[in-house]
Amino acid sequence: MWTLIEQIFPYAIMFTVPLLITALGGLFSERSGVVNIGLDGLMIFGAFACAFSVAKLQPIMDNNILAIWLGLAIAMLVGILVSLLHAFAAVTLNADQVISGTAINLMAAAVTVYLARQITGSGNINIPEPFTPSNVKFLSDIPIIGDLFFTRAYPTTLLVIVILLLSAYALNKTAFGLRLKACGENPHAAEAAGVSVRKMRYIGVMISGAYSALGGAVMMVTYSGQFTGTVAGLGFLALAALIFGQWRPFGVLAATLFFGFATTVANVSQVIPQFQVIPPIFLKIFPYVVTLIALVLFSKSSRAPKAAGEPYDPSGR
Amino acid sequence: MRRVIVSLIAVLFGIIAGAILMAVTGNSPIEGFSYLFQGGLKTIDRIGNTLATATPLIFTGLSVAFAFRTGMFNIGTPGQMLIGGLFATAIGLTVDIAKPLLLLLMIVAGFVGGALWAFIPGLLKAKFNVHEVVSTIMMNWVAYWTVYYVVPGYFKGEYLETESKKLPADSTLRSEFLSDLFNGSYINNGFILAIITTIIIAFIINKTTLGYQLKAVGFNKHAAEYAGMKVNRNIILSLLIAGGLSGLAGVAQYAGNADVMQIGIMPSQGFDGIAVALLGANAPFGVFFAAIFFGMLYAGTGFMSAMTDIPPEIANTIIAIIIYFAATSILIERMINWFIRGKKRKKEKLAGSKEGEQ
Numbered sequence: 050m051w052t053l054i055e056q057i058f059p060y061a062i063m064f065t066v067p068l069l070i071t072a073l074g075g076l077f078s079e080r081s082g083v084v085n086i087g088l089d090g091l092m093i094f095g096a097f098a099c100a101f102s103v104a105k106l107q108p109i110m111d112n113n114i115l116a117i118w119l120g121l122a123i124a125m126l127v128g129i130l131v132s133l134l135h136a137f138a139a140v141t142l143n144a145d146q147v148i149s150g151t152a153i154n155l156m157a158a159a160v161t162v163y164l165a166r167q168i169t170g171s172g173n174i175n176i177p178e179p180f181t182p183s184n185v186k187f188l189s190d191i192p193i194i195g196d197l198f199f200t201r202a203y204p205t206t207l208l209v210i211v212i213l214l215l216s217a218y219a220l221n222k223t224a225f226g227l228r229l230k231a232c233g234e235n236p237h238a239a240e241a242a243g244v245s246v247r248k249m250r251y252i253g254v255m256i257s258g259a260y261s262a263l264g265g266a267v268m269m270v271t272y273s274g275q276f277t278g279t280v281a282g283l284g285f286l287a288l289a290a291l292i293f294g295q296w297r298p299f300g301v302l303a304a305t306l307f308f309g310f311a312t313t314v315a316n317v318s319q320v321i322p323q324f325q326v327i328p329p330i331f332l333k334i335f336p337y338v339v340t341l342i343a344l345v346l347f348s349k350s351s352r353a354p355k356a357a358g359e360p361y362d363p364s365g366r
Numbered sequence: 367m368r369r370v371i372v373s374l375i376a377v378l379f380g381i382i383a384g385a386i387l388m389a390v391t392g393n394s395p396i397e398g399f400s401y402l403f404q405g406g407l408k409t410i411d412r413i414g415n416t417l418a419t420a421t422p423l424i425f426t427g428l429s430v431a432f433a434f435r436t437g438m439f440n441i442g443t444p445g446q447m448l449i450g451g452l453f454a455t456a457i458g459l460t461v462d463i464a465k466p467l468l469l470l471l472m473i474v475a476g477f478v479g480g481a482l483w484a485f486i487p488g489l490l491k492a493k494f495n496v497h498e499v500v501s502t503i504m505m506n507w508v509a510y511w512t513v514y515y516v517v518p519g520y521f522k523g524e525y526l527e528t529e530s531k532k533l534p535a536d537s538t539l540r541s542e543f544l545s546d547l548f549n550g551s552y553i554n555n556g557f558i559l560a561i562i563t564t565i566i567i568a569f570i571i572n573k574t575t576l577g578y579q580l581k582a583v584g585f586n587k588h589a590a591e592y593a594g595m596k597v598n599r600n601i602i603l604s605l606l607i608a609g610g611l612s613g614l615a616g617v618a619q620y621a622g623n624a625d626v627m628q629i630g631i632m633p634s635q636g637f638d639g640i641a642v643a644l645l646g647a648n649a650p651f652g653v654f655f656a657a658i659f660f661g662m663l664y665a666g667t668g669f670m671s672a673m674t675d676i677p678p679e680i681a682n683t684i685i686a687i688i689i690y691f692a693a694t695s696i697l698i699e700r701m702i703n704w705f706i707r708g709k710k711r712k713k714e715k716l717a718g719s720k721e722g723e724q
Binding site for chain 2: 084086134137138142143144145147148149151152153154155156158159160162163164166167172282285286288289292328329330333334337338340341344345348
């Protein structure tokens with residue numbers, strides 16, 4: 050049993066990481082009061098930007114690894130730029146946030162494939178040399194935890210763990226985080242206390258853009274290796290994880306780990322005898338059904354940001 | 367009237383943005399759009415293809431618009447469409463009865479499948495106040511994986527693992543009469559069904575007590591409840607009908623335009639329904655014409671990408687940009703207001719200067 054866990058753990062982590070960072074992005078946006086169902090689209094933009102720049106940079110740069118890190122940074126920048134479209138609609142124009150998010154999703158699927166087709170002809174972009182998993186120095190020597198989290202790990206895993214810790218700290222312990230959350234709970238009170246609700250919401254949406262794009266990019270440089278115009282609905286799964294994790298960073302971590310495992314088990318269930326008893330369909334629909342159940346269970350005591358999805362109207366006090 | 371102008375301006379912006387994208391990627395926008403419109407409209411069979419491509423969009427557009435009228439956002443159209451298509455395909459492949467009866471049964475099954483898929487979000491919304499946007503997104507992926515495993519498991523195609531078995535010609539909406547009328551286009555009875563459905567939905571929304579109640583719930587839930595309407599029942603009913611309409615889109619797509627179901631694809635017609643509904647201002651006939659416009663864009667891209675180097679995704683890009691501008695329609699309205707006020711100011715100035723002369 051232990052060897053089995055040891056075997057599937059790296060894969061589960063691999064699937065969890067893009068999901069985790071994207072859901073964290075959604076957390077910042079929703080906590081500031083802007084619903085962002087465009088996470089999937091932002092991931093696609095990030096995946097495209099990363100795949101494109103790494104494919105261009107690796108042949109001309111000597112250092113393949115550096116090219117990947119540059120690709121990740123470019124993806125985040127593109128994510129921020131695209132998310133500004135959503136922020137402009139949702140915050141400045143008080144437009145319907147769900148429709149604007151949907152527009153981002155549709156735009157991503159269309160524009161990136163359009164560009165990819167212009168560039169490569171086929172619409173797919175290959176990354177010449179993606180990251181290869183390796184054992185993290187020192188950390189992989191820690192008993193149990195080292196075996197599970199830092200053996201055959203990608204460098205991006207460590208990056209995302211650091212971002213998670215910093216984000217949790219920023220949200221819960223800093224003035225910035227508390228202000229951001231206030232804008233999502235009671236924007237009028239926040240404004241009265243001297244916080245610029247619009248500015249905070251812009252920041253929230255931009256962070257979601259950067260994180261989700263990073264999520265899409267991480268997917269490219271780790272297990273995927275090829276841009277195909279989709280992230281297999283991972284952005285929507287991140288949305289589910291956000292709800293299941295009840296809008297808290299470590300709740301989201303638990304939810305994404307859970308979903309990452311479900312995905313891995315579903316993927317390997319055909320080859321590992323212990324899992325063959327479970328029909329794969331149940332494992333695949335599991336995260337979504339669990340989220341529906343969570344929605345019902347938490348419907349009375351939901352910790353959803355109270356003002357999420359509502360445009361901020363300064364005169365509506 | 368103003369809504370129509372706003373929609374048209376959104377379309378114009380979408381086309382301009384498409385032109386810019388074409389130009390930036392080194393293509394000629396004039397050439398591109400001329401081939402695009404020729405591809406969608408030039409000959410009678412291309413017009414037929416445009417209408418056929420529009421057919422599922424009419425249904426998904428009606429679906430989104432109908433739920434919108436009750437104040438709900440049905441983003442579950444792709445999933446409902448898949449399940450509607452799956453139900454219809456299952457009936458078409460297994461039941462053996464005379465053609466008209468079989469088709470009727472398939473249509474009913476498709477409607478029921480879609481409605482069933484929307485029933486759960488409706489129930490969750492009415493009973494537990496779960497937001498329908500999130501629950502319908504979850505249902506989409508449940509539908510996606512259900513089709514992913516059920517089709518190869520029970521209706522596997524002869525050659526491909528990723529396709530369902532071909533529906534026999536008698537159990538699809540294909541119509542030789544329509545096909546001949548449009549010079550061999552793949553237009554089919556689905557389009558007739560779409561016309562009838564549009565009229566029925568317009569009638570329900572505008573002329574019946576049910577439609578009035580649904581709209582009342584959409585305008586103000588509490589006022590509707592105070593007036594003695596059963597709000598929860600109306601929420602569920604509205605989503606049931608909306609889901610059923612998306613189910614019909616599945617029938618029109620998988621047993622009309624195509625005769626197989628492919629797995630691993632979230633049908634794009636689902637989310638496009640949101641664009642159609644927005645552009646059609648949630649009015650049934652507005653939806654109808656918006657869908658035909660989008661149908662033309664999609665049908666025309668094939669010809670366009672054959673004649674130029676422009677990738678076919680330009681159609682989706684234009685549609686996505688149209689939605690964005692429809693979502694930010696307040697910007698367009700401000701522009702119109704500014705324009706009108708500017709004219710008024712000019713008039714006042716003129717009138718003022720005349721008064722001065724007198």
